[in-house]
Amino acid sequence: MPEYDNPSVAKILDTVGDLLEISGADKFRFLSYHKAAHALRAFPEEVMTLARDGRLTEVPGVGSKLAASIITLTQTGSFPELDAITDRLPGTLVDLTRIPGLGPKKVKVLYEQLDVTSVDALEAAIEEGRLAGLAGFGAKTIDNLAEGIVAYRRHSERRLMADVLPLAERIVAAMRDVAGVTDIAYAGSLRRRRDTVGDIDVVVASGDPESVMEAARTLPRVERVLVSGDTKTSIATADGLQIDVRVVSPDQYGAALQYFTGSAEHNSRLRELAKRSGLKVNEYGVFRLADDAAIASATEADVYTALGMDVPVPELRENAGEIEAALAGDLPGLLEGRDIRGDLHMHTVATDGKSTARQNRAKAAALGYEYIAITDHAVNLHMVGGLGLDALERQWEEIDELNSTGDGPHVLKGVELNIDDDGQVDYDLDVLARFDIVLASLHSGWGQSREVATRRVLRAMDNPFIDVIAHLTGRILCRRDPIDLDIEAVMQKAAQTGTALELNSYPDRLDLSDVHLRMAKRTGVAITLGTDSHDAAQLDYMSYGVGQARRGWIEPGDVLNTLPLHELRLRLKRARSL
DNA sequence: GCCGTTTTCGGCCCGACTGTTTTCAGTCG
Numbered sequence: 001m002p003e004y005d006n007p008s009v010a011k012i013l014d015t016v017g018d019l020l021e022i023s024g025a026d027k028f029r030f031l032s033y034h035k036a037a038h039a040l041r042a043f044p045e046e047v048m049t050l051a052r053d054g055r056l057t058e059v060p061g062v063g064s065k066l067a068a069s070i071i072t073l074t075q076t077g078s079f080p081e082l083d084a085i086t087d088r089l090p091g092t093l094v095d096l097t098r099i100p101g102l103g104p105k106k107v108k109v110l111y112e113q114l115d116v117t118s119v120d121a122l123e124a125a126i127e128e129g130r131l132a133g134l135a136g137f138g139a140k141t142i143d144n145l146a147e148g149i150v151a152y153r154r155h156s157e158r159r160l161m162a163d164v165l166p167l168a169e170r171i172v173a174a175m176r177d178v179a180g181v182t183d184i185a186y187a188g189s190l191r192r193r194r195d196t197v198g199d200i201d202v203v204v205a206s207g208d209p210e211s212v213m214e215a216a217r218t219l220p221r222v223e224r225v226l227v228s229g230d231t232k233t234s235i236a237t238a239d240g241l242q243i244d245v246r247v248v249s250p251d252q253y254g255a256a257l258q259y260f261t262g263s264a265e266h267n268s269r270l271r272e273l274a275k276r277s278g279l280k281v282n283e284y285g286v287f288r289l290a291d292d293a294a295i296a297s298a299t300e301a302d303v304y305t306a307l308g309m310d311v312p313v314p315e316l317r318e319n320a321g322e323i324e325a326a327l328a329g330d331l332p333g334l335l336e337g338r339d340i341r342g343d344l345h346m347h348t349v350a351t352d353g354k355s356t357a358r359q360n361r362a363k364a365a366a367l368g369y370e371y372i373a374i375t376d377h378a379v380n381l382h383m384v385g386g387l388g389l390d391a392l393e394r395q396w397e398e399i400d401e402l403n404s405t406g407d408g409p410h411v412l413k414g415v416e417l418n419i420d421d422d423g424q425v426d427y428d429l430d431v432l433a434r435f436d437i438v439l440a441s442l443h444s445g446w447g448q449s450r451e452v453a454t455r456r457v458l459r460a461m462d463n464p465f466i467d468v469i470a471h472l473t474g475r476i477l478c479r480r481d482p483i484d485l486d487i488e489a490v491m492q493k494a495a496q497t498g499t500a501l502e503l504n505s506y507p508d509r510l511d512l513s514d515v516h517l518r519m520a521k522r523t524g525v526a527i528t529l530g531t532d533s534h535d536a537a538q539l540d541y542m543s544y545g546v547g548q549a550r551r552g553w554i555e556p557g558d559v560l561n562t563l564p565l566h567e568l569r570l571r572l573k574r575a576r577s578l
Numbered sequence: 579g580c581c582g583t584t585t586t587c588g589g590c591c592c593g594a595c596t597g598t599t600t601t602c603a604g605t606c607g
Contacts, residue, residue, distance in 0.1 A: 026579085027590090028579070028580080028589085028590055029579050029580095030579090031579085031590085032579035032580055032590095035579090035580080036579085036580085061579090061580065062579095062580085063579060063580050063581075064579095064580095065579060065580085066579070066580085100605090100606090101596095101604095101605070101606090103604060104604090104605095105603080105604060105605085106605090135599070136597090136598075136603085136604085138598060140596085140597060140598085141596095141597065141598085144597090188607095199607095227594085227595055227596070227606090229594060229595050229596090230595095231594070231595095232594055232595070232607095234595095234606090244607075246594090259592090260607085262607085264607070267591080267592085268591055268592090269591090270591085271592065272590075272591065274591085275590090275591070276584090280591085280592080281591080281592080282591085282592050282593065283592080283593075283594095284593095
C-alpha cells in the first residue's frame with residue numbers, strides 16, 4: 001500500500017485545484033481543493049492514520065467526496081479527480097501559472113489556441129511571434145510574459161526567514177523617516193515567523209502617501225518597479241526578492257497591519273465570519289454591511305474585538321484552530337523568549353565549533369541563562385573530529401573548572417550522539433550514564449525508506465540514557481528534504497519512553513516543524529529548545545526557535561528548558577535509571 | 579466541493595493595479 005504524508009496529498013489537491021481553474025470550473029469548486037490542501041498541511045495528524053480510521057472529514061474543508069478520493073489514493077496510488085482532469089488537460093499547465101503575470105485564463109488560451117503546454121514552449125512561441133494577434137495578448141502583455149519567464153527561471157524558491165529579516169528591518173528603519181509616516185512595520189509571513197518567506201510586506205501609515213510610494217520606488221536595492229499606484233508599490237531587488245509596500249491613513253493602520261499580516265486563509269475565514277454577523281472586513285477596517293459605517297480600524301486589537309474575539313498573535317494566524325480559540329477566549333499562553341532558562345545544544349572548538357566552552361558560557365551569562373549544555377559530536381562522527389573517551393575526560397575537567405567558580409550559568413556535560421544505520425550510538429551505557437544530558441540525532445541516510453529510518457530512531461529512543469532526539473527529520477530548509485519518518489510512531493515512542501524531542505533553533509533547520517510541534521504536544525511529548533550553535537554569537541538563534549514554537553502552539557509547560565536546573569534534571573529520561 | 583445557532587440548498591471574502599477585450603477582465607496578494 002502506498003504511503004502518503006500530508007504535504008504530498010496536499011500537493012495533489014492543489015494540482016487538481018489549479019487544473020480545474022484552468023479548465024474554467026466553478027470558482028468555489030476549485031477553491032475547495034486549495035482550502036482542503038491548506039488545512040491538511042496544518043493538520044496535526046497524519047493523513048494515513050485519518051484515512052485508516054475513517055476520520056478524514058475531521059480535517060476542515062474535507063467533505064465526504066474528497067475523503068473518499070483520498071482513501072482511494074492511499075489504497076491504489078491514484079487520485080480519481082486528478083486522473084479525470086489530466087485526461088483533458090496536460091498537468092504541466094500548472095507550471096505555466098507560476099510565471100508572474102500569467103494566470104489560469106491566459107494559460108487556457110495559450111493551450112487551446114497555440115498548444116503551449118510548457119514554459120519552454122511558451123518561450124519559443126514568443127520568440128516566433130506566434131502570440132501576436134491572440135485575443136487578450138497585446139504587445140505590453142507579451143513583453144511582460146517574456147520578463148516573467150526570466151523571473152520564473154531565476155528564482156521561484158522561498159528564502160530563510162533569518163536571511164530576509166535583516167533586510168526587512170533596514171527597509172522599515174529607512175522608511176520610518178519619510179515625510180508624513182506615523183507608523184510602519186513589516187507584515188506577512190515574516191511577522192508570522194514562518195521558517196521561510198517568499199517576499200517582504202511593509203505596511204505604512206502616513207498622511208502623505210505619495211511620498212511613501214516615491215520612497216518605495218527608490219529604495220537602495222531596487223532593480224525593477226513591478227507595480228506602483230496610489231497606495232501600493234511592488235519592487236524587485238537585484239537578487240529577485242519582491243518587496244510590497246502598502247500605505248494607508250494613520251487611523252486605518254491597525255486594519256491594514258492585520259490584513260497584510262495574513263495569512264490569506266486566516267483573513268478569508270475572518271471575513272466569512274464577519275459577513276455572517278452583518279459586518280465586512282478589509283484593509284481599511286471593519287464596517288457594518290447595512291450602512292457601511294466604520295466600526296474599527298485604528299489598532300489590530302480594535303479589529304479583532306469588533307469581531308467578538310481575542311487577538312491571536314501573528315504566529316498563530318494560519319486558520320488552524322486559532323479563530324475558534326480566539327472566539328472562545330481560549331487562546332494558549334505561548335512560550336516567550338524570557339521563559340527559556342538555558343540552551344541545551346551547542347558545539348565548541350573541541351569538535352566543529354568556533355568558540356570555547358568558556359566563551360559559550362559568557363554569552364549565556366549575557367543572555368541571562370541559568371544553564372547551558374555543551375553537546376559536542378561524539379566519536380563516530382569522524383569528519384568533524386567527534387570526541388573519543390580521552391577528549392571527553394579533558395572536556396569534563398574543563399567544565400568542572402568552569403562550574404567551580406560558582407557564579408554564571410551552570411554548564412551541563414552533554415553530547416550529540418550519532419544514530420547509525422542500526423539505531424546504535426557512539427558510546428556504551430556506562431559512558432552515557434556519566435553525562436548530564438545526552439542528545440542523539442541522524443547525520444546520514446537521507447534517502448532511506450520510511451521503515452528503515454523510523455526503526456533507527458525508535459531503537460535510539462529505547463536507550464535509557466538518550467534524553468533527547470535532536471533535529472528529528474534532518475531537514476535543511478531550502479536545501480535538503482526531511483528524512484521520511486513515521487512521525488506518529490516516533491511521537492508515541494517518545495511519549496512512552498520519556499524521550500524529549502528537540503526543536504532545533506538553527507535558522508536553516510527549525511526542526512521540528514510547526515506541525516510536528518503540534519503533534520508532539522497532542523501526544524504529550526516533552527520539547528527542548530537548542531540552538532545547535534557553532535559559535536557563541538549563535539546562541540542568539542534561540543529567538544528563531546521561540547518563534548517556531550509559538551507557531552506550534554507550544555506553551556512554557558511543554559518545554560523542559562523553561563524549568564529551573566534541578567527540575568530539568570528530574571525530567572530528563574536518565575532520571576528514571578539513575 | 580463544502581457546509582449549516584437564519585440555510586441539507588444556495589450560498590461561498592476583499593480590493594489594488596495593469597493592460598486592453600474602452601467599461602472591465604485578469605492577476606495578484
